[in-house]
Amino acid sequence: MLDRKPEPMSVAAFFAWAETQAERYELVGGVPVRMMAGARNVHDDIVVNLLALLRGALRGSGCRPFTGDGSVETLPGQIRRPDVGVDCGARDPAAMQAAEPRLVVEVLSPTTRDFDAFAKLAEYKTVASLTHILLVEPNAAEIRLWSRGADGAWAEARVAGLDAAVALPGLGLSLPLAEIYDGVSFPARPRLVAHDPADDPAANG
DSSP: OOOOOOOOOOHHHHHHHHTTOSSOEEEETTEEEEOOOOOOHHHHHHHHHHHHHHHHHHTTTTOEEEOTTSOEEOSTTOEEOOSEEEEOSOOOTTOOSOSSEEEEEEEOOSSTTOOHHHHHHHHHTTOTTOOEEEEEETTTTEEEEEEEOTTSOEEEEEEESTTOEEEETTTTEEEEHHHHTTTOOOOSSOOOOOSOGGGOGGGGO
16 A cells, blocks of 8 residues: 655644744745754854844834744745745734745855755745845855836846945835944855856756
């Protein structure tokens, strides 16, 4: 007799189950997937800087930042946990996901082995309320920004240098890279990871 595959877990069942777990999980294809633990200090420093920046800039706006404990439903029944996000929806203290996410941020791993943020990118672009997606490079002052235009199309931009700023018109904000990277020391010869593997000619034959 063939073993039957377990039924995909619903979002409600996933959140009820996740509350009992010591580690963080995402829901992918109806299956809980444990998230990588043990982020380096540089990752944590950037996340804390972003949360502090966004908290101050959004005060009184009706929007608020959320941490990696929050979540976004990307595809139906698919739950992702960005490193940082902004929710502009009605606040439900008992909810476990953003009601109206406008921004999601993924801080990339300092090593080239972690490209899961790019795998999530296409999913994030399907979220109707999102206006901005950021992928933050930890080894140098460089950020890739995707913004949704009035026509619904996504446009990509690279923002680099500590004297630059990331413009987020969907939130009425501009975030200086000097503040995003405050206290961060870069390696002398950085090995950048903030590029899409699909952009690599060697990966495409």
